[in-house]
């Protein structure tokens with residue numbers, strides 16, 4: 164039997180305690196053309212986003228359509244330039260200490276549309292072997308690796324290796340995409356709505372697979388989804404985004420069990436029930452999310468917030484500690500002396 | 514209770530490049546003022562069943578058999594003129610994509626008014642007044658100004674409200690809803706579900722609500738029919754299906770839900786994938802994925818087992834429960 168060899172993963176540098184990824188002040192604005200009568204406008208797709216991802220954890224990102232989840236992911240992958248901010252991988256600043264080429268091996272991404280990242284003219288095996296070949300692996304070796312990975316994602320190589328993307332189901336294609344991402348021995352995998360297009364029974368299969376692979380390969384995940392149940396199931400920590408900004412983050416049980424930002428509370432309360440005797444009676448908030456073109460000033464949620472106060476449309480709330488476990492929220496109600504009538508007194512909590 | 518919708522032994526087959534047996538022997542009924550859910554995964558035949566009720570399927574390539582009765586009318590026998598009166602007045606439909614119902618080149622007001630003039634024979638100004646009233650009913654803010662809006666000038670949630678206003682303007686007896694909240698954001702989806710629930714009661718309509726999301730079904734349906742490979746495999750009240758499903762498919766679906774599952778624990782799964790629909794089923798379509806399949810299951814079609822007044826299961830395993 165021939166030995167399967169994989170590309171060596173990037174070496175661990177900083178050890179356990181150093182975050183695998185540190186994101187500071189990440190910002191991306193898209194200019195959009197105004198019409199004849201209005202000046203140029205700006206989509207604030209990602210605005211001053213900061214967070215860390217520890218080695219081996221899964222960080223979920225949630226928020227409504229257009230809040231900047233995918234843009235954040237693409238910026239992390241350096242698929243587009245950012246306006247400002249820093250992305251630091253295992254202590255190395257990307258573009259300086261760490262080359263883009265190395266980054267793109269260390270970090271891989273799986274998209275919602277299972278067709279998008281597969282070349283329709285390549286067989287599944289060729290698609291998986293493609294990345295390793297580009298990174299210098301010999302053809303025969305890359306083929307062995309591809310077949311091995313197909314087995315790991317639950318697709319028998321004898322049956323599937325020579326098929327084309329259109330000859331397999333959506334769930335199977337998503338497995339191929341996961342195998343393709345793993346072929347470069349990444350340490351961080353960004354899953355952008357990777358199970359969202361799958362039927363529920365197939366989604367469960369792929370989630371089980373992701374949990375197994377994480378253990379086997381010691382992976383770290385960033386898991387983007389609009390399905391809060393799935394995020395709770397898979398994540399250790401979560402970021403809640405609204406109109407390009409992080410409004411709350413922290414350990415998943417803390418954030419889900421004790422949501423502090425009114426938007427997080429609304430999102431959770433908007434989830435359809437699972438109990439026929441306990442249907443939702445009132446919608447937690449009314450109206451649609453505002454346009455991310457020229458979003459509301461100060462607190463971006465103030466136009467929909469049931470607790471809005473004068474300060475909310477004047478001063479932008481900053482992320483403030485809620486507990487000692489890294490739970491933070493950006494709402495004036497959480498900060499003593501912020502000027503919000505519901506804020507704790509100036510001496511509270513000290 | 515009288516049934517406003519009665520579908521018996523409906524079969525829908527598409528021919529053309531490839532044959533698709535999309536709906537295979539579906540029978541269902543909806544009582545007056547009742548909300549029936551059609552729940553199932555992609556390709557299970559939910560939309561085709563719904564479209565058959567309005568005869569919206571491509572004529573040349575579709576073979577339909579069985580009977581469809583809506584409000585006493587034999588839908589498959591309606592002539593063109595009666596059919597166009599039937600659509601909108603007796604039954605109307607809302608979609609996931611408002612683009613399927615709203616015309617981009619007319620204002621919302623004009624579209625609703627046109628439908629009211631056509632079905633109710635009232636004057637243009639009365640029809641416009643009705644349009645305004647409907648925009649209020651679906652809680653579109655500044656309704657008066659919005660009458661003049663084109664669909665593309667509205668947000669997603671607002672377009673969905675406008676489509677509902679259009680569908681309900683002539684007070685149909687039956688509303689057919691095909692995943693009307695699937696494309697919406699979570700905080701908007703719940704608003705539209707609650708709106709539909711309220712309007713259903715207010716108008717006393719019957720509704721068939723198609724969804725692949727069991728949570729959405731629970732929020733709005735009284736009864737639910739679970740579809741698999743073009744067939745209804747189990748029908749029951751929402752409670753019965755959620756608490757004590759009998760057919761292995763809904764059982765498996767409920768076991769695979771992540772809701773309430775411990776983080777990172779193994780989820781129940783249904784192995785394999787749904788069958789291709791290129792031939793008509795002659796055995797249980799779920800048998801290849803079923804852990805309880807018996808020799809009978811692959812030899813003949815499963816029996817239709819009536820468990821209670823509202824409860825029907827198509828599975829040999831249900832015979833002992835009957």
Ligand SMILES: Nc1ncnc2c1ncn2[C@@H]1O[C@H](COP(=O)(O)OP(=O)(O)OP(=O)(O)O)[C@@H](O)[C@H]1O
Pocket residue numbers: 193206207208226227228229230231232233234235389455456
């Ligand atoms: N290349 C681009 N040019 C202009 N605007 C863009 C571009 N990419 C994204 N945007 C805008 O940036 C905002 C954030 O988009 P993004 O795709 O990151 O959202 P998202 O949170 O992933 O949403 P969804 O849940 O719908 O996937 C949106 O308003 C989007 O229209």
Ligand SMILES: Nc1ncnc2c1ncn2[C@@H]1O[C@H](COP(=O)(O)OP(=O)(O)OP(=O)(O)O)[C@@H](O)[C@H]1O
Pocket residue numbers: 527533535553554555556557558559560561562571725790
């Ligand atoms: N006009 C058509 N011509 C040929 N095949 C069709 C046509 N419409 C639907 N089908 C096929 O019929 C089957 C049932 O489709 P249907 O649209 O009813 O599924 P569905 O349950 O609504 O799924 P989804 O959740 O994806 O909307 C599918 O295999 C589909 O490809």
Ligand code: SF4
Pocket residue numbers: 424425426462463464465466468469470471472475480493494495496503
């Ligand atoms: S800062 Fe004000 S408007 Fe923003 S979420 Fe908190 S209370 Fe609401």
Ligand SMILES: [Mg+2]
Pocket residue numbers: 232233234
């Ligand atoms: Mg996205």
Ligand SMILES: [Mg+2]
Pocket residue numbers: 559560561691
């Ligand atoms: Mg459909």
